[in-house]
Amino acid sequence: MAEGDQQAKAAMRKHEWAVLMLWDGVTGPSDYAWGRGSDALAETRIFGDAESRGQTNDVLLASEAELRRLGSAAKTLASLPERANLYGLMLATCGDCHQALDVELPVQGMSPPGP
Numbered sequence: 684m685a686e687g688d689q690q691a692k693a694a695m696r697k698h699e700w701a702v703l704m705l706w707d708g709v710t711g712p713s714d715y716a717w718g719r720g721s722d723a724l725a726e727t728r729i730f731g732d733a734e735s736r737g738q739t740n741d742v743l744l745a746s747e748a749e750l751r752r753l754g755s756a757a758k759t760l761a762s763l764p765e766r767a768n769l770y771g772l773m774l775a776t777c778g779d780c781h782q783a784l785d786v787e788l789p790v791q792g793m794s795p796p797g798p
């Protein structure tokens with residue numbers, strides 16, 4: 684696998700973590716989790732190096748920048764409805780980029796946990 688791919692994977696794990704923290708922030712509810720998640724999202728870098736930036740385009744860079752913008756905005760929100768709303772906007776941004784890049788999440792054949 685190319686190094687750029689590895690970087691994309693690592694970056695994706697980092698924002699998967701951010702998304703998990705934001706989820707806990709809303710459902711906890713937890714100010715601590717919301718804060719950690721917002722900080723991580725505000726630092727989103729998916730196309731890290733010059734090479735992978737070269738393979739991308741303005742639409743994808745804009746969607747990456749949108750995640751950072753949402754992360755910064757998240758830090759300023761204190762109420763649960765506002766936080767839940769931002770969470771939804773964020774998820775729509777994930778889908779936009781994955782659809783544009785034909786990313787397939789490894790969900791096929793996954794079963795719910797047993798009893």
Ligand code: HEC
Pocket residue numbers: 688691692695698699702729743744746747750773774776777778780781784786787788789
């Ligand atoms: C700007 C583009 C872009 C955005 C925005 C984006 N992703 Fe991704 N995502 C990718 C790319 C590219 C891959 C494929 C990387 C790879 O090779 O695993 C990917 C893969 C993934 C994977 C699969 C990783 C794996 O181990 O196979 C997950 C999970 C994921 N993204 C979650 C998210 C979530 C959650 C968000 C929103 C917070 C998000 N992504 C937003 C580009 C994006």
